[in-house]
Amino acid sequence: MDPIKTLPLVFEEPKGRGKPPRHLADLTPAERKARLEELGLPGFRAKQLSTHYFERLVDDPAEMTDLPAAQRSELVSGLLPELMTPLRVMEADKGTTRKTLWKLFDGSLVESVLMRYPGRTTMCVSSQAGCGMACPFCATGQGGLQRNMSTAEIVEQVVAGARSLARGEVPGGPGRVSNVVFMGMGEPMANYNAVIGAVRRLTDKAPDGLGMSARGITVSTVGLVPRIRQLATEGIPVTLALSLHAPDDELRDELVPINTRWKVGETVEAAWNYANVTKRRVSIEYAMMRGINDQAWRADLLADVLNGYGDWGWVHVNLIPLNPTPGSKWTASDPADEREFVRRLEAKGISTTVRDTRGSEIDGACGQLAATE
Ligand code: SF4
Numbered sequence: 075m076d077p078i079k080t081l082p083l084v085f086e087e088p089k090g091r092g093k094p095p096r097h098l099a100d101l102t103p104a105e106r107k108a109r110l111e112e113l114g115l116p117g118f119r120a121k122q123l124s125t126h127y128f129e130r131l132v133d134d135p136a137e138m139t140d141l142p143a144a145q146r147s148e149l150v151s152g153l154l155p156e157l158m159t160p161l162r163v164m165e166a167d168k169g170t171t172r173k174t175l176w177k178l179f180d181g182s183l184v185e186s187v188l189m190r191y192p193g194r195t196t197m198c199v200s201s202q203a204g205c206g207m208a209c210p211f212c213a214t215g216q217g218g219l220q221r222n223m224s225t226a227e228i229v230e231q232v233v234a235g236a237r238s239l240a241r242g243e244v245p246g247g248p249g250r251v252s253n254v255v256f257m258g259m260g261e262p263m264a265n266y267n268a269v270i271g272a273v274r275r276l277t278d279k280a281p282d283g284l285g286m287s288a289r290g291i292t293v294s295t296v297g298l299v300p301r302i303r304q305l306a307t308e309g310i311p312v313t314l315a316l317s318l319h320a321p322d323d324e325l326r327d328e329l330v331p332i333n334t335r336w337k338v339g340e341t342v343e344a345a346w347n348y349a350n351v352t353k354r355r356v357s358i359e360y361a362m363m364r365g366i367n368d369q370a371w372r373a374d375l376l377a378d379v380l381n382g383y384g385d386w387g388w389v390h391v392n393l394i395p396l397n398p399t400p401g402s403k404w405t406a407s408d409p410a411d412e413r414e415f416v417r418r419l420e421a422k423g424i425s426t427t428v429r430d431t432r433g434s435e436i437d438g439a440c441g442q443l444a445a446t447e
Pocket residue numbers: 205206207208209212213214215216258259260261296440441
């Protein structure tokens with residue numbers, strides 16, 4: 075018996091909200107063709123619609139001049155229904171960081187962030203409206219889970235970013251999305267099938283998908299162990315980012331409540347297994363919280379826990395400075411403590427970086443924009 079498939083999902087999705095519109099990004103090329111035929115339309119048009127969506131990044135039916143005018147609106151509503159509307163766009167870093175708050179068909183709010191750097195552009199996307207993981211330091215976690223997003227809703231965030239880059243709307247001239255990180259709202263592994271579907275659409279060759287390299291994609295998790303194991307079997311070498319935030323069960327039970335189900339040991343072992351199977355280095359995310367998880371002894375313990383699985387470079391630690399929130403229990407570490415944390419990890423041979431705080435002036439941490447709306 076396969077233990078992965080028999081484990082129930084950790085958090086059930088609330089019922090009764092209806093389903094997002096079916097979109098070509100939800101479907102494989104064969105399913106797109108079948109869908110059009112079901113609607114009494116010519117199946118071969120699916121490829122043209124896919125080309126408009128994934129390759130030409132067109133969203134205005136008037137520009138789809140290779141489709142017969144008489145059928146155009148039926149074809150577009152059949153496979154390219156509107157999935158989300160932008161409610162608000164906030165910019166920082168001279169327009170090279172753009173955060174968009176999206177309204178989905180049922181009124182749910184999610185957000186995505188585009189970050190342009192010299193030589194690469196990263197889209198940070200949401201995978202759920204809200205989140206059921208209840209991490210106490212996270213704004214999204216406080217509101218609970220509204221619902222899972224569909225594959226197409228996830229993909230559309232990337233396509234929207236790709237469109238604005240292609241149209242030269244982001245300073246730096248026309249460009250492409252090179253990286254996607256599943257670090258927006260939600261726990262990607264709690265919406266596993268839709269997230270895997272999205273990864274496949276992002277990596278499928280154009281015009282079936284966006285034709286991105288799996289190496290440019292990072293899927294994060296707080297540690298749904300059976301799903302980490304399952305991801306290792308998918309044959310798509312994405313980068314896995316494990317949000318650990320504490321090296322000991324006592325503190326992690328509090329910071330990341332899913333830890334009461336899968337402990338630090340099991341979680342890190344699953345991440346190590348992922349690195350071992352895929353040969354991709356795992357990223358350990360660690361949000362530095364003043365006086366909570368940033369003590370020197372915890373840096374030593376973190377290094378020991380990770381080194382327990384070998385020192386062949388399977389892991390990298392990414393420290394995330396929290397936004398400073400004066401008076402809050404959850405605030406940024408003292409810079410001197412942060413430096414000492416890095417020093418201790420590196421002294422034990424752990425490759426470590428401190429994440430740049432792009433977008434902190436527009437509430438770059440996940441969930442904060444939606445929470446204020
Ligand atoms: S930190 Fe991530 S997993 Fe935890 S509640 Fe927030 S969105 Fe969910």
